[in-house]
Amino acid sequence: GAVVSQHPSRVICKSGTSVKIECRSLDFQATTMFWYRQFPKQSLMLMATSNEGSKATYEQGVEKDKFLINHASLTLSTLTVTSAHPEDSSFYICSALTSGEQFFGPGTRLTVL
């Protein structure tokens, strides 16, 4: 199946700093990628849809100025958590869409101190 990578796998940062997470489709091109947030023992919450060459579409309640998404190429989408706070600590997971099916990255564990 299609392979999606995500980097970094874990990141710890201080409150107020920004963190960038990369999502790459390794063996296919993806015009659409998704960013999810997953709390412990909970479901995946769709944050935004990342579209190559255009602005991301954010779900209701997700601050677009806080969670900056850039999808500059057909194989790379980035999520930047700006001015991170402890409540932003979570597991962030991306997926890439191909032929109607989404393939997930391994996720990034963000801890904000």
Add this chain to the structure above:
Amino acid sequence: GENVEQHPSTLSVQEGDSAVIKCTYSDSASNYFPWYKQELGKRPQLIIDIRSNVGEKKDQRIAVTLNKTAKHFSLHITETQPEDSAVYFCAASPGNQFYFGTGTSLTVIP
């Protein structure tokens, strides 16, 4: 947006028994319903999916049924094995977005 509910949240079955997980959705525009298995610390993996023009689909021990009128769909796992233990998520897709259910933690007792 789409609202997907999933039940039960936890399920324990004896090895060899069947397990059934049920989901409902709210958006009649949803036309694609995948099911994912997520093992602890790993990424979700697609195990089976169904589209709105089909009422049932089976793949070995796994089957999914869809009732469009009632807006609900179910996952059936037969002859469960310990390696089936994981968290299972249903999802509904009204277009390009995917909205997930709350998950079911399945434990298969040897």
